[in-house]
Amino acid sequence: MAKGRSTRSSTRTGGSLARRDVLKLAAAAAAGAVASRVIADVPTSRMPTRDLGRTGFRVGLFSLGGQAAIEQPDNEAAAVAIVERALDLGVNYIDTSARYGGEARWSERYIGQVMKRRRREAFLATKTHDRTRDGSLRVLEKSLQLLNTDHVDLWQLHAMSSMADVDAVFARGGAIEAFEKARSEKLVRFLGLTGHTDPDVLSAAIGRFPFDAVLMAVNAADPYHLPFQKTLLPLAVERKMGIIGMKIPARGRLLGALTMPEAMRYVLSLPVSTVIVGVDSISQLEENVATARGFTPLGPPQLAALERKAEPVARQALWFRRA
Numbered sequence: 141m142a143k144g145r146s147t148r149s150s151t152r153t154g155g156s157l158a159r160r161d162v163l164k165l166a167a168a169a170a171a172g173a174v175a176s177r178v179i180a181d182v183p184t185s186r187m188p189t190r191d192l193g194r195t196g197f198r199v200g201l202f203s204l205g206g207q208a209a210i211e212q213p214d215n216e217a218a219a220v221a222i223v224e225r226a227l228d229l230g231v232n233y234i235d236t237s238a239r240y241g242g243e244a245r246w247s248e249r250y251i252g253q254v255m256k257r258r259r260r261e262a263f264l265a266t267k268t269h270d271r272t273r274d275g276s277l278r279v280l281e282k283s284l285q286l287l288n289t290d291h292v293d294l295w296q297l298h299a300m301s302s303m304a305d306v307d308a309v310f311a312r313g314g315a316i317e318a319f320e321k322a323r324s325e326k327l328v329r330f331l332g333l334t335g336h337t338d339p340d341v342l343s344a345a346i347g348r349f350p351f352d353a354v355l356m357a358v359n360a361a362d363p364y365h366l367p368f369q370k371t372l373l374p375l376a377v378e379r380k381m382g383i384i385g386m387k388i389p390a391r392g393r394l395l396g397a398l399t400m401p402e403a404m405r406y407v408l409s410l411p412v413s414t415v416i417v418g419v420d421s422i423s424q425l426e427e428n429v430a431t432a433r434g435f436t437p438l439g440p441p442q443l444a445a446l447e448r449k450a451e452p453v454a455r456q457a458l459w460f461r462r463a
Contacts, residue, residue, distance in 0.1 A: 186230055186433070187200035187201065187202065187229070187230035187231065187232070187429065187432060187433060188200070188201050188432065188433065188435060189201070189232075190412075190413050190414065191382075191413065192233075192263070192353065192382035192413045192414070193352060193353055193380050193381045193382030193383065193413060194352065194380045194381070194382075195329075195330050195352055195353070195382055197263055197293075197382075199232060199233045199263060199382070199413050199414045200230060200231055200232050200233060200414060200432065201408055201414055201415070201432040201435055202231060202404075202414065202415060202417065202428050202429055202431070202432035203231060203232075203233035203234065203235060203384070203414045203415065203416045203417075204222070204223065204226045204231050204233070204234045204235065204416065204417075204418075204419070204425070205235050205386065205416040205417050205418035205419075206234065206235050206236030206237060206240045206247040206248075206251060206418065207240055207247065207418035208418030208419050208420050209222055209418070209419060209420045209421065210222060210223065210236075210240070210241075210246075210247050210250055210251065210418060211240040211241040211246050211247040211418075212241070212246065213241065213242070213244065213246055215246070215250070216249075216250055216253065218421075219246075219247075219250035220250055220253050220254055221422060222419060222421075222422055222425055223250065223251055223253075223254040224254055224258075225422050225425060225426075226425055226429075227254070227258055227261045227262065229425070229426070229429045230429070231262075231429065232261065232262060232263055233262065233263045233265065233384075233414055233416070234251060234262045234263070234264055234265070235265045235266075235355070235384070235416045236248050236251050236264075236265070236266045236267075236287075237266055237267040237269070237298055238266065238267060238268060238269060238279045238282070238283055238298070239267070239269050239298060245282070245283075245286055248266065248283055248286040248287050249286050251264075251287060252286045252287040252288040252289075253288075255287050255288045255289055256288040259288070259289055263293045263294070264287065264289065264292050264293050264294070265292065265293060265294035265295075265296060265332070265355075266283045266287065266292050266294075266295060266296070267295070267296040267297070267298035267334060268280060268283075268295065268296075268297065268298060268315060268318070269298040269299065270315060271305060271308040271309050271314060271315050272308075272313055272314060272315060272318075273313050273314060273315060273317040273318045273321075274313070274318075275315075276315040276318035276319070277318045277321070277322070280292075280295065280318070280322055280327060280328070284327065290327075291326060291327050291328060291329065292327070292328050292329070293328075293329045293330060294328070294329070294330045294331070294332050294352070294353055294382075295319065295322060295327075295328040295330075295331055295332070296331070296332040296333055296334050296353070296355060297309060297315060297319075297332070297333040297334065297345070298334055299334060299335060299336065299337075300333050300334065300335040300341050300342060300345055301335060301336070301337040301338065301341060301462075302337070302338070302341060303341060303344065305341065306341060306344050306345045306348070309345070310345075310348055310349070316349060319331045330352035330353060330382075331349075331351055331352055331353075332351050332352055332353035332354060332355060332381075332382070333345055333346070333351055333353075333354055333355070334354070334355035334356070334386075335354075335355075335356060335357070336356075336357040336386075336387065336460035336461065337366075337460060337461060337462045338366060338461070338462045339356075339366060339367070339368045339370070339371060339372035342354060342356065342368075342372055343371060343372050343375055346375060346376070346379065346381075350379075351379075351381060352381060352382060353381055353382035353383070353384060353413075354372075354376050354381050354382070354383055354384070355384040355386055355416070356368050356372060356373070356376075356383070356384070356385065356386070357385075357386050357387035357460055357461075358373070358385050358386075358387070358407055358410070358412075359385075359387055359388055359389070359390055359394055359403060359406065359407060359450070359457060359458075360394060360398060360402075360403060360406040360407075360446045360447055360449070360450040360457075361390065361394065361447070361450040361451070361453065361454040361457035361458050362447075362458070363447055364447075364450075364451060364454040364455075364458065365454065365455075365458050365461050366458075366461045366462060369410065373410065373411070373412075377411050382413045383411065383412045383413050384412065384413060384414055384415070384416055385407040385408075385410070385412045385414070385415040385416070386415070386416050386417075387460065388403050388404055388407050388415050388417055389403045389417070390456070390457035390458070390459070393453060393456045393457045393459070394450060394453060394457045396453055397449050397450050397452060397453045398446060398449055398450060400427065400428070400431070401431045402446055402449075404417075404428065404431050404432070404435075405431070405435060405438055405446075406438065406443060406446045406447075408432070408435055408437070409437045409438040409439075409442075409443060
């Protein structure tokens with residue numbers, strides 16, 4: 141076991157795949173044996189796609205995150221141009237949140253400017269940070285207004301960080317009631333949750349409700365502290381959830397040890413559906429799309445080599461994990 145790697149166990153569901161089985165999936169992907177799940181089925185001149193779990197949607201390997209330039213105040217020209225260019229390049233999944241851009245919710249505002257004209261081109265995901273039914277419904281009402289749409293494709297519980305969050309969401313009058321109501325009224329199509337801090341928290345929530353998707357923080361430093369790959373990722377695979385990776389370069393903290401293409405290739409070689417990355421410029425966007433278009437899976441030895449390269453910066457690359 142590498143120095144600094146957590147030995148703490150995570151919540152498991154009986155029969156869940158172990159991490160070694162996840163790595164076997166990655167190895168099989170490299171050999172082309174599981175093409176239907178994790179191998180692109182389109183030419184590399186276009187955006188390769190994968191199943192977004194059981195939703196029936198085919199998502200591009202690279203998806204656009206709603207942070208970085210897209211959440212900055214008074215940055216409409218740059219932010220809108222990035223969203224437009226992403227759609228032009230074949231990016232078909234856009235992620236945002238009611239919390240991106242502060243109280244003004246700049247990210248939803250900018251994305252909404254594009255959605256007015258190009259809503260059908262994107263699988264649109266946003267989030268609620270409120271843990272109550274009524275509060276979450278108010279958050280969603282404003283999200284729909286700002287995004288200029290009558291529905292979002294994926295509505296997510298934002299940043300589930302503790303068991304207190306889980307208990308609040310599932311309590312009487314909790315946010316899960318808002319999720320069920322919004323889906324029944326066709327304001328949202330699919331339901332998910334997100335988290336950075338502790339794999340056990342997300343596993344516990346998944347055990348209580350059949351979420352369609354999970355957005356998890358995972359990168360090449362993941363094995364060194366509270367690894368999401370150990371039990372959470374296999375659980376999500378077992379449940380046939382859409383699996384979205386985030387914090388791929390750890391907001392640049394990994395880029396002293398890995399290149400951006402290496403950081404993306406590491407996570408895309410795991411059984412994830414897509415990765416979301418926020419960008420500061422169109423040139424960054426185009427570079428990431430090029431990496432996704434040319435992606436070929438890494439085998440376990442290559443994954444292990446990137447993990448070793450990430451080890452010296454692991455603590456800063458996992459700053460979001462619980463201590």
